Amino acid sequence: MGYTLNFAAVWRSFDLLLEGLALSLALAFAAILIGAVIGLFTAFCLISKHGLARRPAGIYVTIIRNTPILVLVLFTYFALPQLGFRLGKIESFVFTLALYSGAYLAEVFRAGLLSIPAGLREAGLAIGLTEMQIRTSIIAPLMFRNVLPSLSSTIISLFKDTSLAAAIAVPELTFEARKINVETFRVIETWIVASCLYVVTCSILAALMRAVERRLSLPR
Amino acid sequence: MTGNLLEIRDLHKSYGDVEVLKGVDCTMVQGDVISIIGSSGSGKTTMLRCINMLEEFQGGSIRIDGQEIGYETVGGQRRRKSEKEIARQRALTGMAFQQFNLFPHMSAARNVMLGLMKVKKLSKEEARSIAEKWLDRVGLRARADHFPGQLSGGQQQRVAIARAIAMNPKLMLFDEVTSALDPELVNEVLQVIKTLAQEGMSMLLVTHEMRFAYEVSNRVIFMNQGRIGEEGNPREMFHKPRTERLSEFLKTSSFN
Numbered sequence: 001m002g003y004t005l006n007f008a009a010v011w012r013s014f015d016l017l018l019e020g021l022a023l024s025l026a027l028a029f030a031a032i033l034i035g036a037v038i039g040l041f042t043a044f045c046l047i048s049k050h051g052l053a054r055r056p057a058g059i060y061v062t063i064i065r066n067t068p069i070l071v072l073v074l075f076t077y078f079a080l081p082q083l084g085f086r087l088g089k090i091e092s093f094v095f096t097l098a099l100y101s102g103a104y105l106a107e108v109f110r111a112g113l114l115s116i117p118a119g120l121r122e123a124g125l126a127i128g129l130t131e132m133q134i135r136t137s138i139i140a141p142l143m144f145r146n147v148l149p150s151l152s153s154t155i156i157s158l159f160k161d162t163s164l165a166a167a168i169a170v171p172e173l174t175f176e177a178r179k180i181n182v183e184t185f186r187v188i189e190t191w192i193v194a195s196c197l198y199v200v201t202c203s204i205l206a207a208l209m210r211a212v213e214r215r216l217s218l219p220r
Numbered sequence: 221m222t223g224n225l226l227e228i229r230d231l232h233k234s235y236g237d238v239e240v241l242k243g244v245d246c247t248m249v250q251g252d253v254i255s256i257i258g259s260s261g262s263g264k265t266t267m268l269r270c271i272n273m274l275e276e277f278q279g280g281s282i283r284i285d286g287q288e289i290g291y292e293t294v295g296g297q298r299r300r301k302s303e304k305e306i307a308r309q310r311a312l313t314g315m316a317f318q319q320f321n322l323f324p325h326m327s328a329a330r331n332v333m334l335g336l337m338k339v340k341k342l343s344k345e346e347a348r349s350i351a352e353k354w355l356d357r358v359g360l361r362a363r364a365d366h367f368p369g370q371l372s373g374g375q376q377q378r379v380a381i382a383r384a385i386a387m388n389p390k391l392m393l394f395d396e397v398t399s400a401l402d403p404e405l406v407n408e409v410l411q412v413i414k415t416l417a418q419e420g421m422s423m424l425l426v427t428h429e430m431r432f433a434y435e436v437s438n439r440v441i442f443m444n445q446g447r448i449g450e451e452g453n454p455r456e457m458f459h460k461p462r463t464e465r466l467s468e469f470l471k472t473s474s475f476n
Contacts, residue, residue, distance in 0.1 A: 122274050123321035123380075127335035127387055128311030130303060137334060138323050145325065218324055220369030 009184035010193050013176075020176030021197050027172060028159040030094045035101025035158070042102060043109035044135065057106070064103035070164050072096050077168045093165040101158050108154055112147035113139065145216050152209035156202050163198075173197060225250050225285060225422055226271070226391060232279030233266055240266050241277070242446040248391075248424070248439075253417045255433035255454070256426045258443035259469060264426045267443070268393050271424070272313045273306050284312050285390060311339055314384030315393040318400050320376040322368040328355060328379045329364040332386045340387065354382040358412050374405030378412055385416065392416070394425040410436075430473050434458050442466045 010017075045057035064072070076096045077089065087095060116139055124134035144151075163174035177194035181187055226248045233241035240263045248254055256264040269275040271282055273290045282289040289309055291298050301309070322331050332351035336342045342350070355361050358378035360371075368376050377397055385392060394413065398406040410432050417423060417436050427433050433440055433454060440457045442450040442465075450457065450466045461467040 117319075117321070119317060119319050119321040120323060123315075123317060123323070123383075125274060125307070125310055126272055126313075126315040126317075127383065128307050128339040129335065130307045133338050137338065138325075141325050142323075218369050219367045 003188070005189060006186065007189045007193070009186045010180060010189045013180045013184070014193075016176045016180065017173060017194065017197060020171060020173035021201065023170070024159070024162040024165075024172040024174075025201070027090070027094055027097065027162045027165060027170070028155075031097035031162075032101050032105075032155060032158055034094070034098035035105050038098065038102030039105025039109050040140065042106035043113055046106060046110045047113055061103045061106055064100055065107075069096070069100050069161055070167060072100060073164050073167055089165075089168050089170045093162075093168060093170050097158065097161060097165075100161070101154075104154055104158070105151075108147050108150050109143060111150070112143035115146050116142050145218070148209065148213045148216070152206060152213075155209065156205055159202065159205060160198065224248065224283070225252070226424075227283040228267075228271075228280070229282075230280035231267065231270060231277055231282065233263075233270060233275060233277040240446050241270070243280070244443075244446075244448055246441065246448065248422065250422055251420045252439060253421075253423045253437045254425070254439045254441060255437040256424065256441045256443055257428075257430065257433055257469070257473075258449070262443040263446045264441075264443045265395055268315075268395050268424060268426050271391075271393060272310045272315055274315075276300070284309070287312070307339075311335075311387055312389060313391045313393055314387055314389035315395065316377065316381050316384055316397045318396040320368070320373070320380045320400070322376050322380055322383070324368050327365045327367055328360060328371065328382075331368070331379055332383045335383065335387050350386050351382070354386040355379065357415075358382045359408070372405060373401045374408045377401065377405075377409045381409070381412055381416075385421070390422065392421055392423045394423060394427070396426050396428065398427070398429055428473070430458070430470070442469065444469075 042057045042060065045053040046061070048054050073093060073096050076087070077092045080086070120138055120142070121134055124138050129137070162172055165172050166175035166178060169175060173194060177190050181190040184190065224247045226246070228244055228246040231241050231244040232239065244263070244267055256267065258264050266275055270277045271284075271289065276290070281291070287309065290301060290306060292301055300306070323334065326334065329348060329351045332354060333344070333347040336347035336350055337344065352361060352364060355364050358381060360375060360378055360382070363371060363375060368379070371379065381397070397413070398409050401409065406429070410429065413423070413425070414436050425433070425437070437454055439451060440454045441448055442457065444465050450461065450463050457466070458470060461470060
């Protein structure tokens with residue numbers, strides 16, 4: 001074992017890693033934002049008593065959750081253009097991760113919705129609110145509070161999934177790390193630094209989510 | 221038009237094969253305070269919940285101020301009114317629940333304001349001032365900015381009553397509002413209801429508080445197995461029950 005750690009070459013390209021990290025965060029942010037809208041809508045469909053809403057939502061969630069995300073990423077980028085649906089690398093990845101987030105967040109939100117007592121909906125109805133007003137003013141805000149702990153781990157997991165964008169050459173953190181690795185041959189150093197960037201970012205995300213949780217916790 | 225505030229005709233309600241209301245008739249006029257008593261499973265809560273369409277019903281009709289509630293007959297076909305129309309009709313009544321059902325993420329004042337803003341379309345300032353007025357009336361002006369989790373059961377129930385009554389309903393429905401309360405908190409809630417009754421608020425109360433039903437109502441309905449078993453003024457009902465069932469029921473209840 002005559003290997004001596006030398007981070008100099010990695011430090012020289014550190015700005016590339018940071019740019020990659022910024023793109024990773026942007027990808028995750030965009031995908032999760034779109035995914036949250038899809039997930040919320042899907043969650044309400046999943047608990048609907050109308051089969052016409054429930055069944056398609058169930059099929060969507062089942063298909064997405066039972067397909068590896070890498071396969072989805074490759075399918076969207078390479079197969080869909082054959083069917084006339086062509087997107088740029090970044091758009092293609094955001095599209096895929098948004099669909100993927102939607103399915104996972106739908107399950108998170110669904111669990112949160114089920115934990116809300118039926119009496120609150122009835123209290124809303126009794127004062128003359130419509131179902132939609134009840135959803136937006138009562139159910140969704142409470143559900144959101146309920147799911148914050150599991151939402152936090154889902155968001156972190158989705159952020160880490162952005163590393164799969166490297167597979168279609170999106171210049172995010174993993175892709176940049178691999179490039180530096182190939183150019184400098186400092187294999188261990190490159191991946192140590194990249195890993196540290198992921199760990200630090202995820203820890204910050206978790207801390208942010210805990211802060212939101214504290215902020216929104218109900219006084220008692 | 222009969223001038224009745226509430227008119228229930230031959231109300232039938234089933235859950236699947238189980239018929240829980242088997243033809244209930246009931247009328248009340250403005251200012252009536254009617255207590256509905258009876259053993260559990262007799263259909264009293266279900267009857268109350270049909271009045272504001274929290275339960276669907278399969279037969280009969282309910283009218284409030286002459287308006288047919290929940291259903292309409294078009295071309296001989298009975299069908300449910302639109303959700304929007306039903307929402308509007310629900311605001312004709314106010315309801316207080318056994319479990320209070322305050323919105324836990326809103327302060328007491330916000331709980332009262334929500335309907336005023338979303339249903340009555342009042343401005344935030346107008347809603348706030350009405351909310352404060354009603355919270356004051358139930359003795360909780362100082363707790364306006366407390367959250368439900370910071371209030372006792374009795375206080376929560378009083379906020380819930382304020383929330384319902386601030387909407388200015390024609391009729392208040394109380395569904396066993398003291399059943400979930402610790403005994404020492406029951407009185408503060410009953411006192412609020414009593415005051416409202418004395419001020420002429422029309423009310424239907426499902427209750428297990430026989431003494432209260434006796435004192436506050438001008439009429440009592442005894443529900444028995446999905447039908448009205450007996451009804452009349454509280455004095456006659458409690459002191460000279462005409463049916464065996466009612467006299468049995470009163471023996472086992474808290475009234476003595």
